[in-house]
Amino acid sequence: MPVDGQEPDLVILARVVHTLDPDLGDVEALAIRDGRIVAAGGRNDAAAWGGGATRVIDLGAAAVTPGLVDAHLHPISGLELARGVDLSGCEDLDAVSAALAEAAAHVGADDWVSGWGLDPNVFGTTEPHGGVLDAACGGRPAFVMLFDAHSAIVSRAALRLADVVGEREFPDASRIVVDASGDPTGLLLENEAMRLVESIRPSESFDERVAHLVAVLEGMAATGITAGHVMDMHDDDAIAVLEAVEAQGDLPIRLRISPMCVPGMTDTEFAEFVGLQGRGGRRWTVEGVKLMIDGTIDNGTAWLREPDTRGESTSPLWLDPAEYARRVTELHSRGIPTATHAIGDKAIEVVVRTLAALQRTGIQHRVEHIETLPDDVLAVFVEAGIAASMQPTHCTHYTRADQTDNWSVRLGRERADRAWRIGDLRTAGVTVALGSDWPVAPYDARASIADAILRRPALKPHVAPVLPEQAVSALQALEGYTTHAFASIGAVGGTLSMGAPADLVAFAVDPLDSDPDDFAASDVLLTLIDGTPVIGADERVDA
Template identity: 50%
Template sequence: MTAADTVLTGARVRTLDPRRPWAGAVAVKDGRIAAVGEDADVREWRGAATEVVDLGGATLTPGLVDGHSHPVWGVDMSAGTDLSAVRDLGQLRAALAAAARDLPPGGWVTGWGLDHNAFGDHPVHRALIEDALGGAPAFLRLYDGHSALASGAALAAAQVTGPRTFAQRASVVCDANGPTGHLIEHAAMELLADVVPLPDPAQRRARLLASLHDMAAAGLTGAHVMDMQSPGVPELLDAVEADGHLPVRLRLAPWCMPGIDTEGLDRLIALQRLHGRQWRVGGVKFFMDGTVEGGTAWLERPDCHGESTDALWPDPAAYTRAVHHLARAGVRTVTHAIGDAAVRHALDTVELLGDTGAAGRHRHRIEHIETVPADQLPRFAALGVAASMQPLHTAYTRADHTDAWSRRVGEERAARAWRCRDLRDAGAVLVLGSDWPIAHHDPRATLATARLRRPAGAPGTAPVTPEQALTGLMALEGCTTHAALAAGEEHEAGRIAPGYRADLTALAVDPVTAPADDVATAPVRLTMSGGRITHRG
């Protein structure tokens, strides 16, 4: 027997492998799991250079994976002031005034994570913040990532003076006096891309590495990255790996947006061959709609503002043709679909492919699925479409339906919000993620909130659709085995078994049986990604 590089012992190993559900020790060699056994077996795995780590009774699980994240783009998106704690206009104006006071000459106020609910009954409008800025240009991303508020000076810098026409459903919101500053959807926000300052390359790289190390410290070993939007992503990741090790394994899905032609689709196919040691391009991301709060979700009936009746793709059939083109080339597809009409069309698109046998199962997945009728639930399992959801997003809603999301969709649709349990009970593969920076990347919070349907550590907060709570095992599977299925990696990831990747997470408590509030704050004893220890606690 060849000696292991690392031996992990003194653990309760929850393998998620039905052939051997429990063990006490794991041996790792060349980035793979070499053996799984008990503490008594450790001696035969050891060599002179083997590192032995005693986990002191911690629970070792397959490595936790964030099923929906934006770690590289998120570095750019989360620049400036964190506005996620702002609850009303008074707090917003105070935060912006403080940021403006600290600006160097010619500087911009940038912010992110701003909750729509902070505006109360007011429409999102730059007039509400202009005097707090003292004339400084400002670009503030709302928490949904699909909209922003720009000040008058920022609009002027980008020469945005009125409405624009886009290939996708997007808008520069205007009133009788011109642009209100509310920019809805990516194409509208991109109008300011050339004028809003970004971190310099060295700062960007440092912030990315710091963010990835924070993720590893929280127990993450991998992330399904739902973009490749930032400039020079492959080059950035290659440069990081030239100097060391990416602490989190990244699987990237570049975007496919309305207006793309066959040549553009073929370029996306060609991107699939790009990879490094700890990263690779693996799939393509579509948007079938936008967000409920922005009025750009695609609903089967109008929302309570009479909006949300259109797809992001003005011609939904063009989306179907694009998915089919990529599928014929063997490319996995991911579709952002929040509204019920968007979910239905994405499922119809897969059904038209006819690729629902074993070879095609889980090659396609749908993200977010915020409100969906019962008749669509069994279609996920029947068509082999993976569902991907973000339990932490329920924090932007309230059980009494007084929040912006619930008031938009109305009582009936709010009552079927984030149907995680219904999808699992219907036999669907259910991947769990954060959508960082839309919500925090900590997988312990994701595991806890999936069970609680309220923020961890807040027992006084009423849960949102509590009947949709997952069991502890279901939540863990959503970050391990089901994440592997959705990526087509079920034969090398998501379990602790010989030959599988050595992506492992050790928590001080058992994430399946410990109280959910305790899971959210459980110390992370060890994180290992690709056979390398990326965090010790």
């Protein structure tokens, strides 16, 4: 008979449905009405649910899970960051030069050459510099973002156009790197320094940005992602871009946007910034605030208890950490959850102790990245109920088991042995959301889940795992993209429970009982948001 006396709009059938709801038993079928799940059961149950108006999608041997949530990404600002040549696959400077020279051959003599995703390990023991761009790009202005999106190398022509001739003071720890003579090397560290050149680089038009965003989000949906936590909104036209997309149709995934609170904001600017909370559209909302206490270990801009092996990473990005604490405290008092980028051990310690000192009012705060974590700080996570947000592929793509990579060399063995302790955090009972930090790393959630399990890059069995004792189970990895992603922001969700939104994904390979490499290469057969197909609409068949 129909569910609750009413016919569902849609029935989903599969070999298995992993609802992640402990109160539901084995499930092979879901009924959906008005975008929400109204029944779950076996195939025999489903036979009685539908009627003439009910659409049935029979996915055969597929496995269905809740829709995946990428807990840390930059899809709007990333449109600018991920421009030009994708250099993430280049393993040495010769490959970088060849890729840039190929790009330069297709533009005018005065046109810009852009690239992104550059791994600093290609420079070996030498600090990244813009010299490789001068030779490869034939004297053209060039801007290449390093993989961490916290640094860039630029050509001499780009420096000249931006009138960058030496060091400058910034409101944070951003820096123009100079040589012994005081001349810029072409390496720019952190946002304020990079913006000097980014601001004069030709940008996409507004319409191009709208189309580009749709394409990126469609690509995410194609890997099973139905929602993302956006960790900035500093683009001047970000809201206009989102509204323009929704004037044409729905966003391909849901977006929870946490704009970034930066050092040096006046009280008036801060009040206007807080006033953004609650803005939104059909599939996007401004909720929460992002902060950033330090930079990155690869650049020497993280904040460590002791200097790295080059004598760097000794100070916070917020020049006055007390100002950071004041802003967090004020946001907490207003009931606004925060997410703070903290990579170095000192940065993580300051953030978690700041959060632990806040009055317990039920507001869920979160720490992003957590790359080298001491035991005493892990204990504060547990005691204070702070959530973690981590990116498995940052470990597996940019560090090596033998610790010969730039990140590990800068830290030394003791601190590198505390890398991305996802397993220890989960064992301790900490909520750990997982994500990609796109465009820092690829957004494919299947590969990220596999990397969390394997502690090496998916589909590369010849690569030795990095600290395999920090691996998590397949269920824990899936939870990082579902239930823990919701819990990390103080929300309930990430399950296919009765009354829950019908956000789900169907995989050709079961993520919970298959080889992780097989899952990473599996097809996504269907992605639904509110019961509406975003990916795989052609898979449906009418009853």
